[in-house]
Amino acid sequence: MEEGIKKGLEERFGAAVSNVVIPRPRRMFADVPREKLLEVLSHIKDKMGFTHLSTITGLDAGDHLEALYHTASKTVSLSVRVKLPTEDPKIPSVLSVYPGAEFYEKELEDLVGVVVDGLPQGRRYPLSEDWPKDEHPLRKSWVKAG
Amino acid sequence: MAQVTIPLGPQHPALKEPGNFLLTLEGEKVVGAKVRVGYNHRGIEKACEARTYLQDIYLIERICGICSHAHTTCFCMAVEELAKAEVPKRAQAIRVLVGELERLHSHLLWLGVAGHEIGFDTLFMYVWKDREHVMDCLELVGGNRVNYAINTIGGVRRDIAPEMKTELLKRLDILEERTKYYVEVGTQEPTLLARCAGVGMLPKDVAIRLGAVGPTLRASGVDMDVRRDDPHLLYGELDFKVITSDRCDVLGRVIVRVLEVLESVKICREVLNNLPEGPIAVKVPRRIPPGEVVTRYEAPRGEDIHYVRSNGTEKPDRVKVRAPTLANWASMAHMLEGGRLADVPITIAAIDPCFSCTDRATIVRDGVWGTLDLHSLRRRS
Numbered sequence: 059m060e061e062g063i064k065k066g067l068e069e070r071f072g073a074a075v076s077n078v079v080i081p082r083p084r085r086m087f088a089d090v091p092r093e094k095l096l097e098v099l100s101h102i103k104d105k106m107g108f109t110h111l112s113t114i115t116g117l118d119a120g121d122h123l124e125a126l127y128h129t130a131s132k133t134v135s136l137s138v139r140v141k142l143p144t145e146d147p148k149i150p151s152v153l154s155v156y157p158g159a160e161f162y163e164k165e166l167e168d169l170v171g172v173v174v175d176g177l178p179q180g181r182r183y184p185l186s187e188d189w190p191k192d193e194h195p196l197r198k199s200w201v202k203a204g
Numbered sequence: 205m206a207q208v209t210i211p212l213g214p215q216h217p218a219l220k221e222p223g224n225f226l227l228t229l230e231g232e233k234v235v236g237a238k239v240r241v242g243y244n245h246r247g248i249e250k251a252c253e254a255r256t257y258l259q260d261i262y263l264i265e266r267i268c269g270i271c272s273h274a275h276t277t278c279f280c281m282a283v284e285e286l287a288k289a290e291v292p293k294r295a296q297a298i299r300v301l302v303g304e305l306e307r308l309h310s311h312l313l314w315l316g317v318a319g320h321e322i323g324f325d326t327l328f329m330y331v332w333k334d335r336e337h338v339m340d341c342l343e344l345v346g347g348n349r350v351n352y353a354i355n356t357i358g359g360v361r362r363d364i365a366p367e368m369k370t371e372l373l374k375r376l377d378i379l380e381e382r383t384k385y386y387v388e389v390g391t392q393e394p395t396l397l398a399r400c401a402g403v404g405m406l407p408k409d410v411a412i413r414l415g416a417v418g419p420t421l422r423a424s425g426v427d428m429d430v431r432r433d434d435p436h437l438l439y440g441e442l443d444f445k446v447i448t449s450d451r452c453d454v455l456g457r458v459i460v461r462v463l464e465v466l467e468s469v470k471i472c473r474e475v476l477n478n479l480p481e482g483p484i485a486v487k488v489p490r491r492i493p494p495g496e497v498v499t500r501y502e503a504p505r506g507e508d509i510h511y512v513r514s515n516g517t518e519k520p521d522r523v524k525v526r527a528p529t530l531a532n533w534a535s536m537a538h539m540l541e542g543g544r545l546a547d548v549p550i551t552i553a554a555i556d557p558c559f560s561c562t563d564r565a566t567i568v569r570d571g572v573w574g575t576l577d578l579h580s581l582r583r584r585s
Contacts, residue, residue, distance in 0.1 A: 082285070084434055085498060110428075111415055112500070113526035115511045128498060128509060132433055135498055137511075158415030158534035161241075162526075169249075184242035195250050196522075 060086055060134060063106060070101060077139075086136040087126075092149050095140055099127065099155045102138075107131040111156040114163065116170030118198045123147050125172055142172060151176035169196040205230045214243050218321060218549040221557060225536075229545060237540035239533050252523040257283050257357055257492060260523065265351050267525060268558050270313065273299075273306045274503035275510075275525065276355040281436060282499040282512040283357050283520075289488045293480035295359030296437040301475045302345060302354050303437075303501075304468040308379065309338040310504035311461045311468075314556045315386060318458060321550040322399040327389065334382045337375045344368055359485025369476050376476075380469045383462060390458045400455035404539040404551035407452055414534040418506020419464065420555045422448045423456035430502035444471050454554040461556075490518040503528050505556050529558045 060080045067075045067088060075098060077089040090098045102108040108129040115126040119141075127138040140149060149166075151174050152159050163174045164183040171194030181187065185195075194200060207228050214224040222243035228236030248267060252260045264279045265272045277299055284291055312335040319327030339349050346352025346362065354360050364372075389396060406416065411424035421428055429446040431439040447463040449456035494516040501508045506528035515521040532555040539551050 081495075081497070087496075109412055112507060112509045113524070113531070115522070115524040117513065117522045117524070126511065128511065130434075130500075132428075135434065135500060137498055156415065157413055158531070161530055161533060180238075181240050182242075183240075184245035186242070195247060200250075 060084070063134060063136065066106060067098075067102075071098060074098075084134050086134060087139060088136065089139045089141065092140050092142065095127075095138070096150055096152065096155060098138060099129070099152055102129060102136065103155055108134075108136055111152070111159055111162070114159065114166055116166040116172055116196065118144075118170060118196060120198065123170060123172060125149055125166060125170075127152065147171060148173045148175055150174075153177070168194065170194055171197055207235065209236075212548060214240070218552040219317060219557060223552075223557065225540070225548070225552065227540070227545070227548065232544050232546070234540050234543050234545060234548065237537040239536050241530075241533060249523050249525060252520060254519065256490065256518045257520060258490070260520065261355060261357070262353070264523075264525070265353060265355075268527060269350050270310050270558060271306060271503045271505065271508070271527075272351045273302050273354065274501055274508050275527070276353075277303060277437075278499050278501040278508050278510040278525075279512065279523070280355045280357055281501070282497045282510050283492060283514075284488065285497045285499065286492050286495045286512065286514050287357070287488045288493075289358050289486055291359055292483045292486060293438070294363075294482045295484045297475050297479055298345075298354065298360045298362075298364060298484065300437050300439065300442070301364070301472055302342070302352060302360075304471045304475070305338055305341050305345070306352075307468045307504045308465055308472075309335060309342065310556075311465050312338065312383075314461060314504075314553075315390075315458070317553055318400075318454075318550065319396075321553045322396065324395055324399075327396070331386065334379065337379050341372050341375050344371060356485060358488040359483070361485070363484050364476070364479060369479070372476055373473065376469050376472055380466065383465045383469070387459075387462050387466070390455075390462045396458070397455065399547075399550065400458055401451075401453060403454045403547045404457075404543060404554055405453055406535055406539050408450075410538055411452075411535060414538065415531050416506075416535045417528045417531045418503070418556075419457055419460045420532050420535065421506065422446070423460045424452045425450040430500045430507050434500050436499070436501065438475070442471055442474060454550055457554045491516065492518070492520075505529055505558060506531065527558060529555065532557075 064078045074094045075088050075090055079087045108131045110130040112128040112130050117124050123142040125140045129136050161183050163177050166172045167174050168185045209228045212225040214222040224240040226238040227234055261276050264275045267275045312331050316328040316331035343349050346354045406424045408425045411421050427448050444467045447460050449459050492514045494514050496513040499510050509526045511524040513522040
């Protein structure tokens, strides 16, 4: 099952999808560049049964930022990873593919400081409206929490 | 008709939890709804990075006052997978037992709240009285009513003694009998049917598209349950049914939850009667090898997902938690729109949004009622 998904991804996207790993049954990780993100997500959702986006994890990996899109099919959880340069952390919104992702994308913006392109304006989540716009608590440089 | 926009909340819109719903009304009809949440953000994920894996369990236990065990199990499974620790079968069985007892208490709590929201307070009092049986079970197993602290990295902290088993089985029988009565109420009682049928509609395709989870999703006819689809602990070996309903309304969510209570009773009984012998925990080194893991768990409200990344030290590099309620907010606007203002509280309550209930009054032994502060509680412990 997982090997078939891996093969399917590599055949369809070639080198654009890299580091496809299967750490254990029902778990997969794959790296994609940000310009391919929407294409890959649309494909796995429409053609491979990954209809559910569990959530998005944003993290500060030191020299770069990462966003992981944890998608799920009936039996497999596939995390699609996009690496972003810290000085240009822009990523397209995936709302056209997974319309339920709005809170996850807002959280990615607030806590990690990723700029989600195409996210509708509105109230922020989860930080309050008066929280400084340039302070992102999950950046490693943000050390106020003990 | 002119449209009026009113805010509902953030102070206790339906449950004792802060959330804000901006409702656009035409008369009594809701024509637009916007959900605003985030009032309860406590920065737990950031705080986890500054503490050891072991300390994090107690922090994560406090993410939720109702499904505390769901979060610690999800987290411990992640750390154990990173450490390549083999958790003993007996520990896994105890985790399942506490997890299902937690589902029992959560669903019964919800059924009572739902009764209250529709003005059926007799149901609320009946259910909450019966729920005390499962609270006593949890107290017996874990020593606490809400944060049972049963999990540790590598297994569980307390064993099930034979006399506990007898008491638990006795209480499960009572709960099963009472729940059969609630199944009757949920499917036949005219007040409940009149207030819940056709309310808060969420069609199957919309529920899938907006990423709903748990009983909310299953009541829209989607057959998805992490316990069966992504088996963890002993769930792969246990016999239970995944309950669904094609009703797509609040009544469907009532039916799914009461029937799930019966399934959970069945699971608890099976686990207790076939408790594997052996140790309840293995030792896991404090330093966790580098790596990353995704774990999923079917909490009472639906899929709970944790992502843990280790950098090889005794503190995690990143802990990400997505509790099930966040996944269900996206569907809320759809459920409210087209409904009536008077149905808004029960529609909000029907996804069973999570709130904390960790305060607890204590009876002082000499018969005088009172509440203990932390200092005096420590002195007595």
